Amino acid sequence: xxxxxxxxxxxxxxxxxxxxxxxxxxxxxxxxxxxxxxxxxxxxxxxxxxxxxxxxxxxxxxxxxxxxxxxxxxxxxxxxxxxxxxxxxxxxxxxxxxxxxxxxxxxxxxxxxxxxxxxxxxxxxxxxxxxxxxxxxxxxxxxxxxxxxxxxxxxxxxxxxxxxxxxxxxxxxxxxxxxxxxxxxxxxxxxxxxxxxxxxxxxxxxxxxxxxxxxxxxxxxxxxxxxxxxxxxxxxxxxxxxxxxxxxxxxxxxxxxxxxxxxxxxxxxxxxxxxxxxxxxxxxxxxxxxxxxxxxxxxxxxxxxxxxxxxxxxxxxxxxxxxxxxxxxxxxxx
Numbered sequence: 001x002x003x004x005x006x007x008x009x010x011x012x013x014x015x016x017x018x019x020x021x022x023x024x025x026x027x028x029x030x031x032x033x034x035x036x037x038x039x040x041x042x043x044x045x046x047x048x049x050x051x052x053x054x055x056x057x058x059x060x061x062x063x064x065x066x067x068x069x070x071x072x073x074x075x076x077x078x079x080x081x082x083x084x085x086x087x088x089x090x091x092x093x094x095x096x097x098x099x100x101x102x103x104x105x106x107x108x109x110x111x112x113x114x115x116x117x118x119x120x121x122x123x124x125x126x127x128x129x130x131x132x133x134x135x136x137x138x139x140x141x142x143x144x145x146x147x148x149x150x151x152x153x154x155x156x157x158x159x160x161x162x163x164x165x166x167x168x169x170x171x172x173x174x175x176x177x178x179x180x181x182x183x184x185x186x187x188x189x190x191x192x193x194x195x196x197x198x199x200x201x202x203x204x205x206x207x208x209x210x211x212x213x214x215x216x217x218x219x220x221x222x223x224x225x226x227x228x229x230x231x232x233x234x235x236x237x238x239x240x241x242x243x244x245x246x247x248x249x250x251x252x253x254x255x256x257x258x259x260x261x262x263x264x265x266x267x268x269x270x271x272x273x274x275x276x277x278x279x280x281x282x283x284x285x286x287x288x289x290x291x292x293x294x295x296x297x298x299x300x301x302x303x304x305x306x307x308x309x310x311x312x313x314x315x316x317x318x319x320x321x322x323x324x325x326x327x328x329x330x331x332x333x334x
Contacts, residue, residue, distance in 0.1 A: 007109040014058050020051020022279035026286040033295045036114035041106035049093040057278040058082040062105035069096035111182050111271050112222050116215050123207040127180040129267050133259045135174040136167035140250045143258045144239035151231035157283050178263035186220035218292035227268040
């Protein structure tokens with residue numbers, strides 16, 4: 001069970017300043033061996049600055065090496081546990097780097113685990129996380145309002161605000177588990193038979209794929225759903241609509257259901273930000289790519305100068321929604 005968000009990193013004391021907003025697009029390339037075990041994790045990090053002025057910030061991560069990518073307006077620096085960016089933006093600035101990570105730290109934070117044994121391939125969702133939440137009876141209207149507010153905020157690309165709702169009766173603490181369904185697309189080729197195209201959603205249950213012969217090639221892309229999509233009400237435009245029809249009723253079960261949805265949305269937001277965006281209100285998007293390759297004697301970062309394609313909380317002193325959303329969102333930057 002995951003106890004922390006994707007790629008937790010030690011805090012690096014430094015001055016952080018930048019004009020405007022920062023948006024990041026990240027492509028995580030995971031090289032796996034013939035058992036499915038990652039041995040090389042490389043992140044192509046593309047940061048766009050949207051204002052005019054000086055900038056100085058770091059991207060904390062378990063970094064082994066970093067190289068500039070063609071098209072970057074400046075070169076990154078390397079510090080123990082961080083990538084360093086400094087310079088001046090004339091109004092818009094594009095920063096691009098290839099960041100090689102320590103494999104053990106990076107692999108434990110990936111959304112999918114691939115297990116290969118002969119003609120069998122097993123895809124396991126590894127996005128699950130647990131958190132302490134509140135077990136209390138809350139009105140359906142309050143829960144619906146909190147869910148609708150969180151969804152609206154996430155659709156605007158901003159953190160969902162903490163909501164305060166009233167609880168009736170006894171209030172207890174409980175553990176909640178969240179998991180984000182991930183979409184896997186790609187191709188697997190076995191030594192016998194034609195290539196197998198794959199497009200599946202992997203959630204709670206692992207996906208088992210059986211072929212003929214050993215796995216010869218494997219290339220899979222993994223995408224995380226938009227956080228707001230996990231707060232979409234079933235068969236209605238808004239959660240308050242479900243209250244009017246009686247499909248969302250008050251009670252502890254409804255409270256736990258709402259918390260579960262909010263936790264999943266917060267977790268999805270974190271997996272959209274594999275490397276932290278220094279701008280807490282900035283936009284971050286991440287795509288993951290797994291490729292089966294022969295394990296080299298010594299894995300090294302790709303040389304600089306190359307060309308890369310970019311994919312593109314409860315009155316009664318209890319925070320049902322704050323615990324479910326606010327606390328998790330802060331994980332990625334703690």
